[in-house]
Amino acid sequence: xxxxxxPMTSAKPVEDKAKLFSSEICSEIDRWIGKFxxxxxxxxxxxxxxVVQDDNGGYLTQELMDKVAAYLEMPPVxxxxxxxxxxxxxxxxxxxxxxxVCTNVSCMINGSDRIVEHMEKKLGIKxxxxxxxxxxxxxxxxxxxxxxxxxxxxxxxxxxENLTTELVDSILEGLE
Amino acid sequence: MANEVCLRNLDQDxxxxxxxYQAAGGYEVLSRILKENTPxxxxxxEVKASGxxxxxxxxxxxxxxxxxxxxxxxxxxxVVCNSDEGEPGTFKDRDIxxxxxxxxxxxxxxxxxxxxxxxxxxxxxxxxxxxxRRFEDALEEARAAGFLGKNLLGSGFDFQLHxxxxxxxxxxxxxxxxxxxxxxxxxxxxxxxxxxxxFGLYGxxxxxxxxxxxxxxxxxxxxxxxWFKKLGVENSGGSKLFSISGHINNPGVFEIPxxxxxxxxxEMAGGMKEGSKMKAVIPGGSSAPVIPGDQMMDLTMxxxxxxKAGSMLGSGAVIVMDDSTCMVKVLExxxxxxHEESCGQCTPCREGTGWLYRVVSRIENGxxxxxxxxxxxxxxxKIAGRTICALGDAAAMPVQGMLKxxxxxxxxxxxxxxxxxxx
Ligand SMILES: Cc1cc2nc3c(=O)[nH]c(=O)nc-3n(C[C@H](O)[C@H](O)[C@H](O)COP(=O)(O)O)c2cc1C
Ligand code: SF4
Ligand code: FES
Numbered sequence: 001x002x003x004x005x006x007p008m009t010s011a012k013p014v015e016d017k018a019k020l021f022s023s024e025i026c027s028e029i030d031r032w033i034g035k036f037x038x039x040x041x042x043x044x045x046x047x048x049x050x051v052v053q054d055d056n057g058g059y060l061t062q063e064l065m066d067k068v069a070a071y072l073e074m075p076p077v078x079x080x081x082x083x084x085x086x087x088x089x090x091x092x093x094x095x096x097x098x099x100x101v102c103t104n105v106s107c108m109i110n111g112s113d114r115i116v117e118h119m120e121k122k123l124g125i126k127x128x129x130x131x132x133x134x135x136x137x138x139x140x141x142x143x144x145x146x147x148x149x150x151x152x153x154x155x156x157x158x159x160x161e162n163l164t165t166e167l168v169d170s171i172l173e174g175l176e
Numbered sequence: 177m178a179n180e181v182c183l184r185n186l187d188q189d190x191x192x193x194x195x196x197y198q199a200a201g202g203y204e205v206l207s208r209i210l211k212e213n214t215p216x217x218x219x220x221x222e223v224k225a226s227g228x229x230x231x232x233x234x235x236x237x238x239x240x241x242x243x244x245x246x247x248x249x250x251x252x253x254x255v256v257c258n259s260d261e262g263e264p265g266t267f268k269d270r271d272i273x274x275x276x277x278x279x280x281x282x283x284x285x286x287x288x289x290x291x292x293x294x295x296x297x298x299x300x301x302x303x304x305x306x307x308x309r310r311f312e313d314a315l316e317e318a319r320a321a322g323f324l325g326k327n328l329l330g331s332g333f334d335f336q337l338h339x340x341x342x343x344x345x346x347x348x349x350x351x352x353x354x355x356x357x358x359x360x361x362x363x364x365x366x367x368x369x370x371x372x373x374x375f376g377l378y379g380x381x382x383x384x385x386x387x388x389x390x391x392x393x394x395x396x397x398x399x400x401x402x403w404f405k406k407l408g409v410e411n412s413g414g415s416k417l418f419s420i421s422g423h424i425n426n427p428g429v430f431e432i433p434x435x436x437x438x439x440x441x442x443e444m445a446g447g448m449k450e451g452s453k454m455k456a457v458i459p460g461g462s463s464a465p466v467i468p469g470d471q472m473m474d475l476t477m478x479x480x481x482x483x484k485a486g487s488m489l490g491s492g493a494v495i496v497m498d499d500s501t502c503m504v505k506v507l508e509x510x511x512x513x514x515h516e517e518s519c520g521q522c523t524p525c526r527e528g529t530g531w532l533y534r535v536v537s538r539i540e541n542g543x544x545x546x547x548x549x550x551x552x553x554x555x556x557x558k559i560a561g562r563t564i565c566a567l568g569d570a571a572a573m574p575v576q577g578m579l580k581x582x583x584x585x586x587x588x589x590x591x592x593x594x595x596x597x598x599x
Contacts, residue, residue, distance in 0.1 A: 005359065005379050035297075035338040037252075037378060042360035046343050050302070078361070085362040087344030088302050100303075104264045105462055106421040106495055108509055142346060142513055143264035143462075144303050147421035147495070148428045157305035 007042050008078050014070040021067065025051055029071060041072045045082050048072060049089055058098060059090040087141065095130045095137035097175050100154040103140050106147035115151050116140075118165045122172070136172070178444075180407065181415050182272050182279065182391045183431045192310055194317040197278040203323055205397045206282050209289060210331035216247060219290045223393065225401030227413020232258055232349070232386030233461065233491045234566075235479055244373035245381050247292040254377045255287045255296035256358070256384040259311075260342055260349035262301060263461035264513060265493030268417035268429045269387035273300065273307035276391060277314035283393035285323065285335050291383055294334045298387075299354050302343040311339055346517040350565045351384045353519065364519045365565035386491075388417055409435030412478035412489075420445045422496035423452050434478040441477060441494065452498035456581070460490025462510050463570035465577025466503070487577065502595045503582040507574060508533070508540045514571035525568040528559040532575060539586060542593035549586055552579060 018026055029048045036043035048068045053060050065083055069076040083089045090098075099119065103112045116138075120126055123136050130137040146152050149161025160171055185191035185200055197203070209219070224239030245253060257280065261269040272280055284296045300308045315337060318324045326334045340358050342348050348357045352366035355377045376382020392414065396404045405413035412434035418441060421427040425446025432441060438457070448454055454469035459477075465487040467475070475481050482489045497506070511533040520526045532555055535548050556572035563569070579586065588596045 007360075035340075036358075040359065040378060043340075043358055045360040046302075046357070047341060050341070050343060072360075074360070081362050082360065085345065086302070086342070089343060103509070104513060105458075105506055105509055106265055109422055109495075109497055109501055109506070141303075141344075142516065143262065143266075145261045145267045145270050145301065147265055147267050147493075148419065150421055150427070154303060159306070 007040055008075055010069065010073050010075050013073050017071050020071050021052065022055075025055060026071075033072075042074045042078070045072055045074065045079060046086070049079070049083055053089060057096075058094045059092060093130070093134075096135050097155050097172075098137045098139055099172075100139045100141040100144070101127075102142065102144050102146075102150070102152055102154075104143035104147075106143070107150040107152060110150040112151040114165065115153070115163050115168060118168060119172075122169070135175075178415075179431045181395045181404070181431060182276060182388055182417060183429070184395065185276055185279075191275050192277055192314060194278060194314070194321060197276075201398065202278055202394070203282055203321075205394045206285055206289075206323065207329060209286065209397075210329045210333060213331070216290045216292070219286065219397065222397055222401040223290075226392075226396045226404040227401075227408065227411075228389060228392055228396060228404065229413070229479065230386055231388035231392075231416065231492070233263060233463075235489065238385060238389050241373070241385070242287065242291055242383055244371070245291040245383060247290075249381065252295065252378070252380045253291055253293035254380055254382040255284050255291065255293045256351075256355065256372075256377060256382055257284055257296065257298040257387055257390050258349060258351065258354060258384055259298055259300040259304070259307075259387045260346075260354060261304070261387070262346040262349045263463065263491045263493060264510070265419060265421060265458065265461050265495045266491040267419045267421075268492065270304060270307050271417075271429045272387050272391050273304065273311050277311045278318065279394055280311075280387060280391040281314060281318050281323070281337060283390035284337055285328070286393050286397065287383060287385070287390060288335045289333055291381075293383075294336065296335065296337040297358055297377070298337065298339045299348070299358060300339055300341055301348075302341050308339060308341060315339065345519075346513075347519045347565075347567060350567065353565070354384065355382065362519070364521050365567075367564060407433045409433075409476070409478050411480050416477075416489075416492050418477065418492045418494055420494040420496065422494075423449050423454075423498040423501075424496050425449055432477070435476050435481075438472050438475050438477055438494075442473075442496070445496075448496070448498060452500065454496060455499040455501055456497045456503070458487075458493075458495040458497075458574075459485075460488045461493040462495070462513065463573055464488045464490045465573050466581060467577075468581050486580070500597055502540075502597045503578055503585050504536065504540045504589050504595065507578045508536045510574050511536045511571065514567065518567060518571075522563040522568065524559045525563045525571065528555055528568070529571045531555060532559075532571060536575070539589050542589070544586075544590035544593075546590060548590060549579060549583065 032044035032047040348363040353363040357363040515529040560572040
């Protein structure tokens with residue numbers, strides 16, 4: 001902040017970084033590190049958190065965040081700050097399918113309430129909860145930039161637009 | 177005339193491929209600049225002449241912004257593209273990334289050449305996986321074809337371009353929060369000044385522009401600044417992408433000349449849904465004050481006309497609402513959004529947005545008090561203009577717009593503990 005900015009470096013650099021993660025994860029994080037100036041390894045923190053979260057069934061643990069900190073030579077607290085700031089990181093276990101449903105204005109006036117209500121009833125959970133069998137999590141999200149297809153939701157990397165209750169049923173049933 | 181700039185390739189099969197882009201004349205402007213060693217000032221002058229104003233929401237003249245960079249100062253400079261697209265109602269940059277990624281890439285390389293930057297980043301919101309993949313594939317193609325990397329087309333000019341992925345935070349659309357985010361931090365806006373042109377990414381001179389602004393550049397330079405300017409009207413050069421959604425038959429993205437009557441845009445979007453009558457329109461994303469439907473039908477879609485009507489063109493996100501819509505409920509949802517997305521640095525925004533939400537919410541839920549409207553008026557004045565970034569204003573403006581045009585609906589809610597529209 002202000003007129004100075006330098007990377008936040010950790011006090012004790014870890015010697016053997018390659019042992020922190022599998023080689024696939026290391027090389028994916030390294031690919032991101034390669035995009036930024038050499039002294040700015042920490043620019044890869046968002047991507048690194050996403051990669052390890054995906055690998056860990058969709059959520060982050062303190063242990064994983066500490067490893068990311070070590071890998072990027074950052075103080076752990078700086079990694080926690082990032083992980084708690086952005087909404088796509090999960091700090092608690094989530095279902096195999098995280099259904100992120102938009103309820104912002106365009107979706108709302110096109111019936112997102114009905115979609116939410118339908119899913120809550122069908123799955124027996126409220127927004128923010130996970131089904132007992134660990135299959136689904138329902139999450140309310142802000143505008144996903146697809147208002148032309150309202151109402152809509154995102155599952156995994158995929159957007160589903162122009163939802164109706166019938167369409168929701170067939171989408172949810174089509175997931176493994 | 178429509179789709180002449182950023183979406184000019186929409187009629188082609190798989191328009192995102194390099195070969196398609198090139199077949200339509202893509203990368204020719206860049207090649208000419210590199211071959212002829214066009215003086216960067218000439219490029220900046222042409223962009224100024226085009227009248228292009230930033231398409232991210234604030235409408236700042238793009239050419240002027242570029243001219244703030246001290247091109248010959250030593251050290252690294254950066255070009256950053258803002259593809260965070262989070263303003264509720266906006267979904268146009270997603271289409272540029274999906275359907276015309278090479279035009280954005282070409283625009284960014286030219287921007288780099290113009291300001292003397294050799295590295296660029298495109299910050300794409302984390303949820304946009306499909307657009308991100310498209311953009312990544314296009315980067316691969318551009319690298320392989322020699323449009324990115326060292327010594328482009330033998331000119332001695334180097335330019336490398338990378339994408340960056342967000343992870344869910346509206347505030348990262350604010351330019352300095354976005355820079356903080358690329359630096360691997362929480363996305364909290366910086367104090368300005370210094371502006372990014374002097375102290376930007378990694379503390380280096382940086383220009384940051386919206387996806388649509390940058391993707392317009394190759395066409396402006398191909399056809400000329402005055403051609404672009406003449407597409408639009410006084411003070412609003414060019415055409416613009418409008419994302420139109422709501423109670424209409426054919427929502428979508430339409431690229432039309434600035435100054436086009438709203439009624440024509442509505443017609444392109446298929447008109448109102450069967451049996452519904454227009455009540456109100458939010459003309460420029462959820463931060464823009466609402467305009468009553470009747471008034472909107474007489475307006476043209478350009479910066480001045482919408483400003484004169486007390487709102488703003490913003491990102492060009494048009495949300496059309498019919499007469500079944502409860503304005504109190506809409507405002508409740510918007511206020512919740514700003515409260516959720518406030519980064520928490522400034523007290524008026526952090527506390528004020530929560531307070532706005534709670535008061536609007538109690539009105540919506542039949543617990544409003546007679547003094548609440550005066551309280552809301554007062555709060556908006558105490559938030560707007562007193563915060564580090566414009567999110568505070570963005571939270572206050574819709575409240576002011578709603579209370580200006582639909583005060584009776586709020587009063588009805590407070591008095592009768594229910595909605596006028598029956599919704
Ligand atoms: C809260 C907030 C959110 C913003 N979100 C976006 C956004 O999603 N995309 C964008 O291009 N600009 C956004 N902006 C505007 C940017 O700060 C900046 O003005 C813009 O990227 C500059 O590019 P332009 O001049 O080409 O418009 C936002 C501003 C604020 C205050
Ligand atoms: S106005 Fe709100 S979002 Fe902007 S810096 Fe202040 S607290 Fe953060
Ligand atoms: S309001 Fe739901 S995607 Fe924009």
